[in-house]
Amino acid sequence: MQPGDLIFIRGTEGMAGPIKKVTRSPYTHIAGIVLDGHVLESQALRRTGHLTLETYKGVSDVYTCPVLSMEQRHEIVQAATKWLGAKYDYLLFGFLAFKHLLRLDVPVYGGKKRQICTTLWTDAYRSVGIELCPGIEYPTPGELAESALLRKVGSF
Secondary structure (H helix, E strand, O other): OOOOOEEEEOOOOOOHHHHHHHHOOOOOEEEEEEEOOEEEEOOOOOOOEEEEHHHHOOOEEEEEOOOOOHHHHHHHHHHHHOOOOOOEOHHHHHHHHHHHHHOOOOOOOOOOOOEOHHHHHHHHHHOOOOOOOOOOOOOOHHHHHOOOOOEEEEEO
16 A cells, blocks of 8 residues: 555445445445554544554545556645545535435535545545546546546455
8 A cells, every 4th residue: 555545435424324224335434544553534523634544444445546646645745634634524415415415417516625535635635636436526426437548457
């Protein structure tokens, strides 16, 4: 695992069931590698922060972006780390749930920019010119896992 690799989590608790149904994906959450053995994530009920990789042992898959240079990987981590301590954006989460539940192409949410798990990492990748899901402003974990730029390298 390298800096900037993404950890896709197959959640089993809390909102995981509804997220799986609405997005039709086994993945309910993502985090990214920032240091050896540590991830950075944005998750409900706490501010954006670090956790050990062990937190997701047995319920996660690791994806990498093979086209990234080591310099880009470090820039992605720096971009994501700028959000340390940021509040979780419940309004954005609700907007996306509504959009996917009703399968509507509703206007893009334009509120104050805060983070949810997917925007934290898609925005970090965008900071180095990598668009993981072209045409999708706010991708779901499942949509990110299907990105042509990402490759699954294993499970953890």
